[in-house]
Amino acid sequence: SSYSTSSSSSSKLLFRQLFEKESSTYTYLLADISQPDRPALLIDPVDKTVDRDLNVIKELGLKLVYAMNTHVHADHVTGTGLIKSKVPGVKSIISKESGSKADLHVEHGDKVSFGDLFLEVRATPGHTLGCVTYVTGDGPDQPQPRMAFTGDALLIRGCGRTDFQGGSSTQLYKSVHSQIFTLPKDTLLYPAHDYRGFTVSTVGEEMQYNPRLTKDEETFKSIMENLNLSYPKMMDVAVPANMVCGMQDLHSKA
Amino acid sequence: SSYSTSSSSSSKLLFRQLFEKESSTYTYLLADISQPDRPALLIDPVDKTVDRDLNVIKELGLKLVYAMNTHVHADHVTGTGLIKSKVPGVKSIISKESGSKADLHVEHGDKVSFGDLFLEVRATPGHTLGCVTYVTGDGPDQPQPRMAFTGDALLIRGCGRTDFQGGSSTQLYKSVHSQIFTLPKDTLLYPAHDYRGFTVSTVGEEMQYNPRLTKDEETFKSIMENLNLSYPKMMDVAVPANMVCGMQDLHSKA
Numbered sequence: 001s002s003y004s005t006s007s008s009s010s011s012k013l014l015f016r017q018l019f020e021k022e023s024s025t026y027t028y029l030l031a032d033i034s035q036p037d038r039p040a041l042l043i044d045p046v047d048k049t050v051d052r053d054l055n056v057i058k059e060l061g062l063k064l065v066y067a068m069n070t071h072v073h074a075d076h077v078t079g080t081g082l083i084k085s086k087v088p089g090v091k092s093i094i095s096k097e098s099g100s101k102a103d104l105h106v107e108h109g110d111k112v113s114f115g116d117l118f119l120e121v122r123a124t125p126g127h128t129l130g131c132v133t134y135v136t137g138d139g140p141d142q143p144q145p146r147m148a149f150t151g152d153a154l155l156i157r158g159c160g161r162t163d164f165q166g167g168s169s170t171q172l173y174k175s176v177h178s179q180i181f182t183l184p185k186d187t188l189l190y191p192a193h194d195y196r197g198f199t200v201s202t203v204g205e206e207m208q209y210n211p212r213l214t215k216d217e218e219t220f221k222s223i224m225e226n227l228n229l230s231y232p233k234m235m236d237v238a239v240p241a242n243m244v245c246g247m248q249d250l251h252s253k254a
Numbered sequence: 255s256s257y258s259t260s261s262s263s264s265s266k267l268l269f270r271q272l273f274e275k276e277s278s279t280y281t282y283l284l285a286d287i288s289q290p291d292r293p294a295l296l297i298d299p300v301d302k303t304v305d306r307d308l309n310v311i312k313e314l315g316l317k318l319v320y321a322m323n324t325h326v327h328a329d330h331v332t333g334t335g336l337i338k339s340k341v342p343g344v345k346s347i348i349s350k351e352s353g354s355k356a357d358l359h360v361e362h363g364d365k366v367s368f369g370d371l372f373l374e375v376r377a378t379p380g381h382t383l384g385c386v387t388y389v390t391g392d393g394p395d396q397p398q399p400r401m402a403f404t405g406d407a408l409l410i411r412g413c414g415r416t417d418f419q420g421g422s423s424t425q426l427y428k429s430v431h432s433q434i435f436t437l438p439k440d441t442l443l444y445p446a447h448d449y450r451g452f453t454v455s456t457v458g459e460e461m462q463y464n465p466r467l468t469k470d471e472e473t474f475k476s477i478m479e480n481l482n483l484s485y486p487k488m489m490d491v492a493v494p495a496n497m498v499c500g501m502q503d504l505h506s507k508a
């Protein structure tokens with residue numbers, strides 16, 4: 001079937017998936033290496049792995065331009081603040097809807113460009129009110145198949161919880177079906193987390209096998225209402241820090 | 255520079271990288287999806303994640319043909335025995351030099367075919383005597399850039415230890431330089447383990463930044479002799495099991 005594809009490729013794109021074991025978070029590095037300055041961006045960097053990420057960026061000869069978040073994380077502290085303190089000129093990006101501080105706020109339909117490549121911003125609220133999915137561009141020079149960085153809106157065979165931070169199962173159901181499942185079936189899905197060792201999925205796969213999102217809306221809502229999840233360990237540290245894009249310590253130390 | 259590339263692609267190849275957290279092991283799934291029966295193979299499956307792997311293989315509509323190991327692992331029990339008991343017809347593969355039992359033994363220069371795609375076997379002893387690196391084929395229909403599954407011979411910015419299982423730092427140095435560093439610089443390197451959250455590297459990157467293999471042979475040998483590593487926790491369980499390709503429990507239960 002058509003949804004079983006290989007990794008995404010583009011002669012311009014350098015792509016790296018990076019894992020932080022403690023919170024099972026994926027950070028993504030994308031760069032346009034067809035440009036002389038090799039502009040790069042990081043999606044969902046983690047504070048604990050900032051030095052690893054900046055080191056590989058340096059080794060690969062990339063120029064980091066943006067440090068972006070898909071949403072205000074409750075399970076780890078974003079690396080954006082630390083990155084900004086270590087690499088002058090890097091701009092932090094998060095959605096306007098998140099209510100979080102950042103250098104640049106994006107909204108549904110915006111484009112984030114790095115060299116000739118770009119990410120399209122799709123509002124996918126439901127896990128949090130300000131969740132967005134970043135999708136690689138649609139065009140001849142853009143990666144094929146397309147790649148979607150879904151944050152916690154859609155996980156591999158799962159999805160993020162909807163019981164705090166302005167979450168709503170009704171909204172999440174609508175977001176995934178209208179903004180992610182409408183992408184080409186071979187679109188590669190890269191979530192913010194995976195707890196079972198999967199690294200990637202596709203739209204076609206999740207449309208067929210996601211145990212939650214393949215259900216009708218009422219069943220989905222009932223699944224989400226009955227998860228009985230515990231309060232996230234990191235919540236009281238991570239959320240206040242992430243609302244200022246990881247700049248809290250840097251401010252208080254200044 | 256030319257070694258900074260995107261992920262490998264081929265219209266025929268389905269590729270998945272899978273992670274086992276406890277032993278930080280990567281298992282690789284490759285399939286030729288241009289063929290009606292979608293023949294697939296697994297490299298370095300782990301016993302604990304066999305059900306996960308077989309389930310995704312089923313969901314993707316693949317036919318598992320081979321369960322292969324790069325070497326006799328000392329840190330985890332191979333999944334090949336369990337896979338063979340659960341999926342009749344799957345053949346286990348390991349190098350002849352390993353001295354381990356398997357359905358098929360491969361040697362340097364052999365090809366392992368699945369559909370129109372194939373892996374080339376390169377002997378890369380040094381971590382163990384029987385270590386091999388599996389490299390995707392060189393040809394018009396084969397993945398570009400090429401992909402090398404290095405086991406523990408070459409890790410991202412590191413390499414496997416050489417102090418037991420017939421290991422030899424002299425041999426490992428020679429193996430990496432003659433069999434891996436001679437591949438095209440954009441060849442994607444997929445190791446059996448990573449402990450810091452990296453998922454992939456390239457030949458060019460390791461030739462420039464590997465802290466051990468970039469040194470001259472004498473320095474490399476001295477580094478390897480002074481690692482002061484502890485005895486692997488799983489060694490006494492894993493090695494006997496892996497010498498029979500994970501068939502030990504199945505035999506004793508039979």
Ligand SMILES: [Fe+2]
Pocket residue numbers: 071072073074075127152160
């Ligand atoms: Fe989240």
Ligand SMILES: [Fe+2]
Pocket residue numbers: 325326327328329381406414
């Ligand atoms: Fe090993």
